[in-house]
Amino acid sequence: xxxQTHIRTQSPDALTVLLTGDMVLxxxxxxxxxxxxxxxxxxxxxxxxxxxxxxTRRGSELxxxxxxxxxxPDNLDALARxxxxxxxxxxxxxxxxxVQGIADTVDRLERxxxxxxxxxxxxxxxxxxxxxxRRGRRVALLSYNCVGPEAGWAAPDRAGCNFLRMQAAxxxxxxxxxxxxxxxxxxxxxxxxDITGARARADLVIxxxxxxxxxxxxxxxxxxxxxAEAALDAGADIVVGHHAHIVRGVEMRAGxxxxxxxxxxxxxxxxxxxxxxxxARAAWAKKRRELFGFEPDPRYELAPFHPEAVNxxxxxxxxxxxxGLRMGVIPVHVEPPGRPVCVNDARAEEVIAYLDRIxxxxxxxxxxxxxxxxWLWMCT
Numbered sequence: 001x002x003x004q005t006h007i008r009t010q011s012p013d014a015l016t017v018l019l020t021g022d023m024v025l026x027x028x029x030x031x032x033x034x035x036x037x038x039x040x041x042x043x044x045x046x047x048x049x050x051x052x053x054x055x056t057r058r059g060s061e062l063x064x065x066x067x068x069x070x071x072x073p074d075n076l077d078a079l080a081r082x083x084x085x086x087x088x089x090x091x092x093x094x095x096x097x098x099v100q101g102i103a104d105t106v107d108r109l110e111r112x113x114x115x116x117x118x119x120x121x122x123x124x125x126x127x128x129x130x131x132x133x134r135r136g137r138r139v140a141l142l143s144y145n146c147v148g149p150e151a152g153w154a155a156p157d158r159a160g161c162n163f164l165r166m167q168a169a170x171x172x173x174x175x176x177x178x179x180x181x182x183x184x185x186x187x188x189x190x191x192x193x194d195i196t197g198a199r200a201r202a203d204l205v206i207x208x209x210x211x212x213x214x215x216x217x218x219x220x221x222x223x224x225x226x227x228a229e230a231a232l233d234a235g236a237d238i239v240v241g242h243h244a245h246i247v248r249g250v251e252m253r254a255g256x257x258x259x260x261x262x263x264x265x266x267x268x269x270x271x272x273x274x275x276x277x278x279x280a281r282a283a284w285a286k287k288r289r290e291l292f293g294f295e296p297d298p299r300y301e302l303a304p305f306h307p308e309a310v311n312x313x314x315x316x317x318x319x320x321x322x323x324g325l326r327m328g329v330i331p332v333h334v335e336p337p338g339r340p341v342c343v344n345d346a347r348a349e350e351v352i353a354y355l356d357r358i359x360x361x362x363x364x365x366x367x368x369x370x371x372x373x374x375w376l377w378m379c380t
Contacts, residue, residue, distance in 0.1 A: 011321050015135045015204070018044040018330075019315035020265030021242045022052045022091075023079065026071035027302060030078035033268045036341030040314060040330055040375075042083030045134045048141060049079065049265055050208060050242045051087045051094070051116075056104035059097030065149040065176060066284040068093040068271055070101055073108045080112045086132055088143030088208035090118030090161040091243065092176050095152035099159040118143025118208070119161045123154040126162040129198040137319065140202035142194055142236075146211040146227065147243060148174035164191060164209075166223050176214065176243075183227045191227075195234040204319060207236040212244040212261055215292040215306045218361035220248065220260060232256045237325060238317055246309045249359030250327065250367060252379060257327040260362075263312030268302040268338040303338030310334045311354045314342070316376065328369075328378035329355070344375035352377055 018041060025033065034041075041047040056070040079087075087109065095102060102119050109116045117130035130141045145153065145163045150173045154160035164187035166180040174180070183191075191207075198205045209228065213221050228239045232253055241248060241261045248261030270276060274285040285304070289295060296304035303309070316328040331351035333343045343351070352369055360366065368380045 013135070013321035015137050015319040016045045017139070017204075017206075017238070017317045017319070018047045019206075019238070019240045019259065019262060019317070020047070020049040021262035021312060022245065022267055023049050023265045024052045024068070024071070024267040024269050025075040025078065026053060026069055026269045026271065028072075030075035031081060033339050034078055034082040034266055036335070036339050037266065037314065037332060038082035040342050044083070046086060046132065046139060047084050048086045048088070048206060048208070048240070049084045050091065050210070051089055051105070052091050052267070053093045054095070054097045054101030054105045055108060056097050056101040058104065059100035062096045062098055062151060065092055065096070065152070066280050067096040068269075070097045073104060076105075076108045076112060076114070080114055084114060086115040086130060086139070086141055088118045088141060089116055090126065090143040090145040090163065090208070091210040092145060092147055092149060092152065094119045095160045102159050115141070117141050117162070118145075120154065121159045123156050123160075123162070126154040126160065127194065129194070129201070131201055137204055138202040139204045139206065140198035141206045141208065142198055143208045144191075144210065146209055146223070147176045147180070148178065149176065150174055164227070181222045183223055183230065187227075188230050191231055192234040195231060195236050199235045204238070205236045206238045206240065207231040209239065209241050210243045211241050212248065214244050215246060215288060215294065216244070217246060217306065217308050218248075218358035220362045224260060228258050228260070229253065232258065240315060245305050247311050247313060247355060247358065249355065249362050249364040250329070250379075251364055252327055252367070255325055257315070257317050257325055259315045262315055263309060263332070264303065264305070264334065264340065265312070266340050267305075270302065272304050273301065297336070299336035300334070301337045303334060308354070311351045312340055313351060313355065316378070326378055328372070328376060330375055331377065342375055348375060348377075
């Protein structure tokens with residue numbers, strides 16, 4: 001068990017926020033799959049996760065990407081029991097079961113009291129910031145899909161997810177396989193306006209970006225740093241990335257926290273296995289090995305990702321009494337067949353070394369780490 005005092009600062013006026021990567025819980029036993037990280041998530045003042053797939057038992061399959069199946073709505077109850085208080089929804093799979101899938105997901109989150117943003121029945125709903133209060137501070141969350149598919153993006157009269165349009169080098173509609181090179185002017189203007197609006201309502205603003213190149217170690221797409229930096233310059237305090245299903249580097253920029261990618265939060269699914277009845281999912285499971293040049297470890301039948309995806313982190317941000325931010329991580333190791341576990345042994349040092357190595361490969365500034373407790377590592 002991870003003690004609460006290991007995460008929270010002793011100052012009664014400080015706020016501790018944890019952030020996780022993608023959550024895909026579409027197999028039975030969600031409490032079990034979350035149990036290796038749940039003690040940490042519950043011990044924070046606020047835990048923010050990214051919910052990758054719709055949780056529904058109905059809906060029509062969306063065309064435009066390899067569709068994910070709807071997950072059991074009851075698994076959202078396990079997410080609440082694990083301590084998640086806020087979720088971003090704007091990703092490339094949240095619309096995979098159509099309007100019904102989004103409606104069922106949002107309805108269940110609201111009944112559980114989990115704040116949410118990034119998807120809805122209209123663009124106005126999908127783009128509305130979620131705001132929650134913790135320790136006397138109001139925290140706002142904005143969520144954006146940067147990678148498509150455009151068929152899943154919300155419109156004034158269409159359900160879907162919130163989005164920021166990136167420029168594609170091939171000029172084609174944006175999709176998860178597009179060669180995206182830069183934020184569009186319209187995206188930057190929208191981002192600035194949204195953050196300004198959220199800042200007027202909150203003391204802390206978090207921007208969640210579904211971005212990046214999947215299944216590829218270290219590499220950042222050309223648009224990723226400019227987009228994240230634009231969010232920080234516009235007034236965001238924290239920018240967190242997900243989608244790549246593999247860890248990316250971290251930065252502190254002008255005293256603000258930037259997590260380019262946390263890796264998988266908890267992804268347990270049969271949808272990526274080649275041995276299934278769904279032709280498109282079976283074909284993608286084969287194609288992605290060819291595209292990205294890796295062979296999944298057969299022990300990871302519920303999380304058949306790049307071998308380096310066994311490394312993950314939970315982002316940690318402490319907002320001190322004076323408003324200053326400190327950034328850190330909790331190292332996570334993904335055990336076969338896909339269960340993430342907070343680690344405090346040699347595996348923790350391996351995760352930190354991996355984080356430094358991929359950051360250097362991506363050209364990010366080096367970070368210095370200090371271990372504060374058996375598993376918590378903070379930037380110095």
